[in-house]
Amino acid sequence: xxxxxxxxxxxxVSEGASLELRCNYxxxxxxxxxxxxxxxxxxxxxxLKYFSGDTLVQGIKGFEAEFKRSQSSFNLRKPSxxxxxxxxxxxxxxxxxxxxxLNFGKGTSLLVTP
Amino acid sequence: GAGVSQSPSNKVTEKGKDVExxxxxxxxxxxxxxxxxxxxxxxxxxIYFQGNSAPDKSGLPSDRxxxxxxxxxxxxxTIQRTQQEDSAVYLCASSLQGYETQYFGxxxxxxxx
Numbered sequence: 001x002x003x004x005x006x007x008x009x010x011x012x013v014s015e016g017a018s019l020e021l022r023c024n025y026x027x028x029x030x031x032x033x034x035x036x037x038x039x040x041x042x043x044x045x046x047x048l049k050y051f052s053g054d055t056l057v058q059g060i061k062g063f064e065a066e067f068k069r070s071q072s073s074f075n076l077r078k079p080s081x082x083x084x085x086x087x088x089x090x091x092x093x094x095x096x097x098x099x100x101x102l103n104f105g106k107g108t109s110l111l112v113t114p
Numbered sequence: 115g116a117g118v119s120q121s122p123s124n125k126v127t128e129k130g131k132d133v134e135x136x137x138x139x140x141x142x143x144x145x146x147x148x149x150x151x152x153x154x155x156x157x158x159x160x161i162y163f164q165g166n167s168a169p170d171k172s173g174l175p176s177d178r179x180x181x182x183x184x185x186x187x188x189x190x191x192t193i194q195r196t197q198q199e200d201s202a203v204y205l206c207a208s209s210l211q212g213y214e215t216q217y218f219g220x221x222x223x224x225x226x227x
Contacts, residue, residue: 032213043118044157044205044218090156100212101147101173104156 002027004074004091006105013081014113021076021108023091032094033074034102035065039087047089050074061085086112116140118219120206126225127196135191135222139208146183147216148191150175151203160204163189164212196226 005024013019025031035047048059055067065076074091088109092102119138127133139146148160159173163183174180178196183189193200203223207216 034215036218043220044207046215046217049215092157094213100145100209100216101159101162101170102149102157102216103159104149106154106156 002031002093002103004033004093004103004105006089006091006108008108009106010109010111012111012113015083016080019076019078019081019085019110021089021091021110023074023076023105024072025074025091025093026072027093030069032100033065033067034092035059035063035074035076036090036092036104037061037087038090038107042087044090047076081110081112083112083114086110118206118208118217120204120219120222122222123220124223124225126227128227129198130195132192132194133196133224135193135204135224137189137191137206137208137219139187139189139206140217142186143208143210143217144186145209145212145214145216146189147207147209148181148189149205149207151205151221153202157205160191162212193224196224198226200224201226 003026033050036044048057050057050067088107090107091105121136144165146163149157151157161181162170178194181191203221205221207218209216
């Protein structure tokens with residue numbers, strides 16, 4: 001079954017520093033991949049998605065992600081982190097278990113320090 | 115336009131009681147999903163509705179869980195005889211079609227005492 005792994009439970013970065021959140025997927029064919037962000041008390045918001053085509057995907061809030069088939073990865077990046085980026089980040093893949101239901105990773109909690 | 119809405123936003127109940135959670139999808143969205151998010155965990159898929167097709171209930175954790183959807187509108191998730199392990203945030207999402215981006219509601223936080 002399709003699944004994603006987010007190896008880092010917590011990450012701390014300084015404001016203004018670059019950020020990379022890791023996501024590895026398990027899927028035989030070309031996966032549909034997503035990154036969502038969940039801020040405290042907020043619902044999930046889609047940052048970006050990859051279905052096919054260009055492997056470098058641009059999203060909202062200055063985020064981007066690169067699909068690397070050879071590494072089974074879809075890492076999320078941002079060149080300069082803002083304090084408002086502190087949140088929980090989830091990588092997800094469309095599973096084959098049911099329609100287009102998403103299989104989520106366990107999430108990475110991002111803390112931004114001054 | 116209006117996003118996905120869910121009610122109530124918070125629900126506290128006693129073990130053994132039944133609860134109903136409501137989801138109003140974005141108008142025109144044919145696909146609707148329910149997920150559960152336990153504390154410190156990722157989201158678990160529960161059930162999927164697509165148009166008037168029979169729902170896929172493969173993610174429901176037990177027969178105490180059920181859900182209904184009227185056409186392409188409101189959905190209710192019912193948990194009977196609630197247990198403490200049912201405490202979680204229940205999230206609803208809708209999409210234009212099954213393969214389209216899913217838009218999530220704010221969730222219902224359920225606490226079973």
